[in-house]
Amino acid sequence: MTFQEFNFKAKLQQAIDEAGFKEPSPIQQDAIPVVLKGKDIVGQAHTGTGKTAAFGLPILNNLTCDGSVEAVVIVPTRELAMQVSDEIFRFGKFLNIKTATVYGGQSYSRQLKHIDNASVIVATPGRFLDLLKGEKIDIKPQYVILDEADEMLDMGFLDDIKEIFTFMPKERQTLLFSATMPTAIKKLAQSILKEPEFITITQSEVTNNKITQTFYVVDEHERDDALIRLYDFKNPEKSIIFCRTKKEVDRLSTFLVSQGYSAKGLHGDMEQRQREEAINAFKKGRLEILIATDVAARGLDVNDVTHVFNYHLPFDSESYVHRIGRTGRAGKEGKAISIVTPHEFRMIQKIQKATGGKLEAKVIPNIKSVKEKKVNSLVQKIRDQEVHDSVYALLEDLKEEFDISTIAFKLASMLSNDTFVKGNNYIGKSENDIQRLYERVLSDRDDDRNNRRGRGGRGGYTRNRRNSNSRNANSSRSRRPRRG
Template identity: 85%
Template sequence: MTFKDFDFKEKLQKSIEDAGFKEPSPIQVDAIPVILSGKDMVGQAHTGTGKTAAFGLPLINMMKGNNGVEAVVIVPTRELAMQVSDELFRFGKSLSINTATVYGGQSYSRQLKHISTAGIIVATPGRFLDLLRDHKIDINPSFVVLDEADEMLDMGFLDDIKEIFTFMPSSRQTLLFSATMPNAIKSLAKSILVEPEFITITQSEITNSRITQTYYVVDDYERDDALIRLYDFKNPEKSIIFCRTKKEVDRLSTFLVSQGFSAKGLHGDMEQKQREEAMNAFKKGKLEVLIATDVAARGLDVNDVSHVFNYHLPFDSESYVHRIGRTGRAGKDGTAISIVTPHEFKMLQKIQKDTGGKLEAKVIPNIESVKEKKLTV
């Protein structure tokens, strides 16, 4: 199955192709037709299954585009709000649908200005409820999405969410996504959804079983040395290193070039021409290493990437799945390696729980074993 089978609007289909999306994931296959039919829906799916596109694409397809705020997406954290907002903006841009991100810690006036031109609001519960209570916004959305409902429950947002729905129109389509289904979520679903369809995606469908996932524990100051030693030992043909920030991408690409690697960075602050040059060189095999941020690599579709390195773990499991999904494509085996400090163990455990993936702990090869490997190759 391909995205063309959903018969989306032409401009939306083009945005999907530009983003490098080829085949829909299991949650997208199941959820998109239900959402397009106008029904309410409960989707039990973990982070990293492609949920944002599963609800975002059909909603954008159904939006009129000139009607003020037509859709509201409520998420637990500001990081997720920014990530979901970026992805929805990328899909909606060609249809002139803007997104506004609403979370605490940012000025009200700036957020209100964005809302005034937006078709979609992506919000955390607390700040969104403030705006509704104070009558700072007057919206009448046709679509309301609760994403990661169980996370919001764990963070104590249940009462806020119930109150938010008192401000929402009764004639709306409501979608709820949750990795787990505790009783509180079931009763919330009963109170805010009307005869919903239930869709469940199993753990085994999240990550590609052809990808070997390992992690190496180091202290923060040892990351660069660890990376070089792993490169010398693994000798990858074509690899991507993921960093959290643009600054890190720039620093690391300079460092790797100084170590004799043919490497280039890829991030959102680079000019389009520079990004295209780096991408084309990597695709044609003129570059061994591409160093990228999550956002820059979202639409990356290269089949022969042998290794993916996480210089830092990402902030969420969905980004982890996207990152490691750059390898092990087109039926080939792939290797995903994460460099982790003891401070990141909690995040590592969360990624394992969310994705159902098995990350094996390994020890950084010492200089003797690297030399030995080079002599036997």
């Protein structure tokens, strides 16, 4: 189905079209009709499934814009609050809907000023509860959404959530989204929702199983060398490289052009004419590589992208899913390749958990491997080459000056220029290095879990690596006796 089939308001559909959204994801397809009917829902779906649009679009469609706060979205972290707020503002801009983002660390007066003009509040539990208990705001929202409820449980916000709902009107529509459904979340759902409809999206529905996902671990200064080596080895027909910032897009496009690649950048600061030229050239095959930010690539609809490269990983799993969804379209196979540093290894684990996809660690090929592949490709190209009648006259001319062996050697030398491989022989981490990173992440995860148990989910302290093996798993303060 398409978003047109939901029969949204014209101005909301305009924003959806401008954002490049065409087909709803499984959670959007199942949840949007239920929300439009006014029913409460419990949605079990991981990050990266399109939850924000699943609750945001139908609620924006139903808002009356009467000058009051009509909807509240509660999320576990300030980063997610900003992300959700930006997304809702983007969809609601033609409806003149304003959002207020509320989280700790900012001045109360500034946030209260934004709330006075907002139809939608996106808030973290702690600061939102402070505003309610301090009687700094008096709101009666018709819609209340809990996003990533299990994360809020893990962070110790369950009591805050329960107290927040004592301030909410009894007549409301409540939507709860959670990746997992532990007992505490089920009990919360029973207490705050009325006859909810349950919607469950399995992990296999998050990402396209026709997309092969791999990552390569390098040091920060090796990113450019790694990208060139991977392009030499994989030789993609049409690819998109994703960067986090507009500045990075500009720098990388200049660098790749200097290396002889047909590449152009795409980001929000470019003029509309430049954007259209780049996209049209890419669609028609005049451009091999498009380098883009997440926002700029949202409107891309190109079916024959063979590879997606993450020059940097995105900040969240949902953006990762959007990125790799540019390949493997229309039933074709695609490849998603990420270049990561050891510091980003935890993000790889988070993406795997959120999407249910398998990201395979690989080692960047050395010069010998790339050269062998290039030579084999060249040999196959020669085998497949048809002989044209026009070359007989050329060959006769050359035979007047050279014997046939010399002619063959010279022509082969010309062709072999394409087999030249740039850069250092070895780039990035070895298999042993990657295995050690895996073990370190698992060890750190166990330490973090023990730390949370030891402090009852609240407070915290700085872990001393040298003494990390001497901690008692049940207390962050007690120490085991040293062994001689």
